[in-house]
Amino acid sequence: MGGTETGARRMHPAGMLLSVLSYIKNTFFIILFLFVFRAGSEAVWVIVLKIAFLALTAVSLVTLVPAWWRKTYRIEDDSVKVDSGIFVRKHRSIPFRRVQNVNRQVPAALKLLGLTSLTLETGAGGEESSIKFDAVTKTEAARIEAALDGYRSRRANAEETKPDDVQIPANVDGETTAFQDMVSSIPEKRIIHFTPSTKDIVKASFLSFSFIALIPVVATVYKNADDFFDLDGRAKGIFSALSGSSLLLVAVIAAFVLFAMVFGMVRTWLKYGKYEISSDDDRIYIRRGVFSEQALSVRKKNVQAVEIVETPLKRVLGMAEAKLITVGSFGEGLEDINSLYPYLPRKRALEIISELLPDIEVEEEMDRLPKAALAVKMMRVPWLALAGSIALFIWKPEFRFVPDWWVLAAVLFAGTWLLRLFDYRNTRYLISGPLVQFRKGGIWRTTFITKREKVIEAEVSQSRLQKVFGVASIKTVNRAKPVHHQDLDDVPAASAAEFNRWYTGRTPELIPVELEG
Amino acid sequence: MLDAIQSPEGRISEKAVKVWRLANLITETIILLVIAALLAAGTFYDWWHWLVVTFWVIGGISVASAVYSILIEPALKQRYWRYGADEEFVKLRSGIWEVSEQTIPMTKVQVVNLKQGPLLRRYGLYSLEIETMGSSHSIPALPEDEARELRNRIAHLAKIREEED
Known part of the structure; x- marks a missing residue:
C-alpha cells in the first residue's frame, strides 16, 4: 500500500467499494422512488430530482479515488496522525493517551476480503471524537493496536509499575519486528470468560422474542408477492380449505410456529453465534456476529461503571444483563456491544463481572430505605x-x-x-470502600456500581418534604456518551452526608493517573 | 442532613436580587401580554369555548407565578446560594424548596468562563460558568473583582492538575 514502516499509509482500496455499497444502501429509497416508482414520470420536479441525484452520484463516485489517495495516516510513538481532504487538507492528530476504547466492525463485504475496520474512540465530544480506519488488513489493524499497546505499556512502566502491568512482555517497546510476536502472543494470555452454548442461543432466541420478527418479514413478502401473483384470491381458497379441516388447520399452525422458531434461532445465532467475552490483564474484549463481525476492546481502567439490568421476564427466570459503561460512543449496529451477553443467569453475570473487573465487587447485601x-x-x-x-x-x-x-x-x-x-x-444502596452501588426500580430493576475515582461529579439534594422526614437524594455523574447520571431518592439524611464525605474524602494522591485528557 | 455537610462560604452579590427581579419582570410581562392577546382574540373572534377557558386558566396561573417570580423568588434564591472552591473541589449549593449541593472535582473542570449580559452589566456583575466533561454549571451574579479572582483561581488549580497527569 505504499509508504515505509514509519511513513504514511493509505486505507485499503477496498474501502472505496464499501463506500459505494453504503452509498447505495443509504440512497436505496431515493433510487427506488425515482427510478422504479416514478420511472416513467414526465413531471418536471421528478426530472430535476433525477438529474440532481445523478449529478450527486457522479460527484461522489469521481471524488472517491482522489479522496482515498489523499487520505493517509501515520502511526507514531504516541499518536496517530491523519491527513485527509482533496483540496482542503485536514490534519488531525490523536494522542494515544486519549484513546478510551477500540471497536472493530467487520461487515460481511469486508470479511470476505479478509479486511476489517477499526475505530479508536476518545472521550471527546462531537465529530472529532473518534478515528475510523474504514478498511485495513487484519495485520495492519493488529499493528495499530500493538502500537497503542506498546505506548500504554511503556507509559505504565515509566510511571511506577503496577502489578497488573508486569506481565506485559518487554519486547513490545514499539519495535516493529515485535508486532508479529505481540499479535500471536495475545491469544495465549487471553482468558475466555464466556461463549454461549447451543442451549444459551436457544434460550436467547426465545427471550428476545426474535421469532416475532418473522411476522413483519412474512407480511412484506406477502405484500410484494401479491403484486405479481393473485395471492389474495388463492389465500381465500386456502382459508376455506383450512376451516373445513381442523386437523389441517392445526398442522399449518404447527408448521408456522416451527418455522418462526427456527427463524428466531437463526437470527439470534447470526448475532450471538460466535459471541465471545475474553480479557487479558489490561483489557476486556467482546466480539460477536457470524457474517458481519463486531468487536469491542476496552481497557479495564476505562470502564466507568457497571450496570445490571433485570427486566420483569428476566427476574422471573433469574436472569440478568450486565453492561459496561464506557466513554466512547458506539456507531450504528454497535449500540449494545457493551453488554455482556444479555441472557445470562444472574449469578453467572455477576461472576463474569468479578472475573473481568477484579476491583469491582457486586455486593448482594445492601441497605434498605428507611x-x-x-x-x-x-x-x-x-x-x-x-x-x-x-x-x-x-x-x-x-x-x-x-x-x-x-x-x-x-x-x-x-x-x-x-x-x-x-x-x-426494591430500592437498595451501599457505600463501601471505593465503591457505591445503587439498585432501583420496582419492576424493571437496574443495579448500578461505580468507583469513586470514576465519578466526575456528585450531588446531594433535599426538598422541604424530604427534610421533614429526614431523607435526601444523592446523585453521581459518570463519563459516558451521553453523560451518565444516576440518582437515588430518599436515602436517610445520614447516608447522604456519608455519601458526600465518601466523595469529598478523596485526595489527589488517591486518584490514580488516568490515561486520558 | 445538608446541615451535616459543611456549607461553602461564598455568597453571590445582593444586587442579584435586582437583576433577577428585572429579568423576571421582562419575561413575565411578555408572557402575560401574549396570553392577554390570545384571550382578547379568543373572545373577539368567538373561538371554541374550552380554548378560551384554557387561556383564562393559564392566565391565572401565570399571574400567580409572576407574583412569585418577581416579588418572592429572587430574594430567597440569593439568600440560599452558596459557592466555594478549595484545592480539590468546587462546591455549589442552591435551591429554595429543594436544596442541592453539587461537588465538582477540580481535576474534571475543563472550561471556566465569565459571562455578562446587558442586565448584569448594568449592575457590574458577572456570571461564572464552569464546564466539566459532563455538564456545565454557573454561579450567577458575582461582583467583577470576585468573579475574576475566582475564575483565575479555578483555572489555575484545574491547570495544575492537568500538568500533573
Missing part, C-alpha cells in the same frame, strides 16, 4: 395520575366493556401508588 422514605414517596403529588384523571374526566370515554371514568382514574392512582410501594421495597 420507613420514612415510603411516607415521602407516597406523599409526592402524583402529577401523572392527576393529569390522566383530568383528561379522563373531560373525555369521559364511553365504550362497551370500558368502566366509568372514575373507575379508570382510581385504577390510575392505585397503580401509581402500587409502583411506588414496589419501588420502595
Whole structure:
C-alpha cells in the first residue's frame, strides 16, 4: 500500500467499494422512488430530482479515488496522525493517551476480503471524537493496536509499575519486528470468560422474542408477492380449505410456529453465534456476529461503571444483563456491544463481572430505605395520575366493556401508588470502600456500581418534604456518551452526608493517573 | 442532613436580587401580554369555548407565578446560594424548596468562563460558568473583582492538575 514502516499509509482500496455499497444502501429509497416508482414520470420536479441525484452520484463516485489517495495516516510513538481532504487538507492528530476504547466492525463485504475496520474512540465530544480506519488488513489493524499497546505499556512502566502491568512482555517497546510476536502472543494470555452454548442461543432466541420478527418479514413478502401473483384470491381458497379441516388447520399452525422458531434461532445465532467475552490483564474484549463481525476492546481502567439490568421476564427466570459503561460512543449496529451477553443467569453475570473487573465487587447485601422514605414517596403529588384523571374526566370515554371514568382514574392512582410501594421495597444502596452501588426500580430493576475515582461529579439534594422526614437524594455523574447520571431518592439524611464525605474524602494522591485528557 | 455537610462560604452579590427581579419582570410581562392577546382574540373572534377557558386558566396561573417570580423568588434564591472552591473541589449549593449541593472535582473542570449580559452589566456583575466533561454549571451574579479572582483561581488549580497527569 505504499509508504515505509514509519511513513504514511493509505486505507485499503477496498474501502472505496464499501463506500459505494453504503452509498447505495443509504440512497436505496431515493433510487427506488425515482427510478422504479416514478420511472416513467414526465413531471418536471421528478426530472430535476433525477438529474440532481445523478449529478450527486457522479460527484461522489469521481471524488472517491482522489479522496482515498489523499487520505493517509501515520502511526507514531504516541499518536496517530491523519491527513485527509482533496483540496482542503485536514490534519488531525490523536494522542494515544486519549484513546478510551477500540471497536472493530467487520461487515460481511469486508470479511470476505479478509479486511476489517477499526475505530479508536476518545472521550471527546462531537465529530472529532473518534478515528475510523474504514478498511485495513487484519495485520495492519493488529499493528495499530500493538502500537497503542506498546505506548500504554511503556507509559505504565515509566510511571511506577503496577502489578497488573508486569506481565506485559518487554519486547513490545514499539519495535516493529515485535508486532508479529505481540499479535500471536495475545491469544495465549487471553482468558475466555464466556461463549454461549447451543442451549444459551436457544434460550436467547426465545427471550428476545426474535421469532416475532418473522411476522413483519412474512407480511412484506406477502405484500410484494401479491403484486405479481393473485395471492389474495388463492389465500381465500386456502382459508376455506383450512376451516373445513381442523386437523389441517392445526398442522399449518404447527408448521408456522416451527418455522418462526427456527427463524428466531437463526437470527439470534447470526448475532450471538460466535459471541465471545475474553480479557487479558489490561483489557476486556467482546466480539460477536457470524457474517458481519463486531468487536469491542476496552481497557479495564476505562470502564466507568457497571450496570445490571433485570427486566420483569428476566427476574422471573433469574436472569440478568450486565453492561459496561464506557466513554466512547458506539456507531450504528454497535449500540449494545457493551453488554455482556444479555441472557445470562444472574449469578453467572455477576461472576463474569468479578472475573473481568477484579476491583469491582457486586455486593448482594445492601441497605434498605428507611420507613420514612415510603411516607415521602407516597406523599409526592402524583402529577401523572392527576393529569390522566383530568383528561379522563373531560373525555369521559364511553365504550362497551370500558368502566366509568372514575373507575379508570382510581385504577390510575392505585397503580401509581402500587409502583411506588414496589419501588420502595426494591430500592437498595451501599457505600463501601471505593465503591457505591445503587439498585432501583420496582419492576424493571437496574443495579448500578461505580468507583469513586470514576465519578466526575456528585450531588446531594433535599426538598422541604424530604427534610421533614429526614431523607435526601444523592446523585453521581459518570463519563459516558451521553453523560451518565444516576440518582437515588430518599436515602436517610445520614447516608447522604456519608455519601458526600465518601466523595469529598478523596485526595489527589488517591486518584490514580488516568490515561486520558 | 445538608446541615451535616459543611456549607461553602461564598455568597453571590445582593444586587442579584435586582437583576433577577428585572429579568423576571421582562419575561413575565411578555408572557402575560401574549396570553392577554390570545384571550382578547379568543373572545373577539368567538373561538371554541374550552380554548378560551384554557387561556383564562393559564392566565391565572401565570399571574400567580409572576407574583412569585418577581416579588418572592429572587430574594430567597440569593439568600440560599452558596459557592466555594478549595484545592480539590468546587462546591455549589442552591435551591429554595429543594436544596442541592453539587461537588465538582477540580481535576474534571475543563472550561471556566465569565459571562455578562446587558442586565448584569448594568449592575457590574458577572456570571461564572464552569464546564466539566459532563455538564456545565454557573454561579450567577458575582461582583467583577470576585468573579475574576475566582475564575483565575479555578483555572489555575484545574491547570495544575492537568500538568500533573
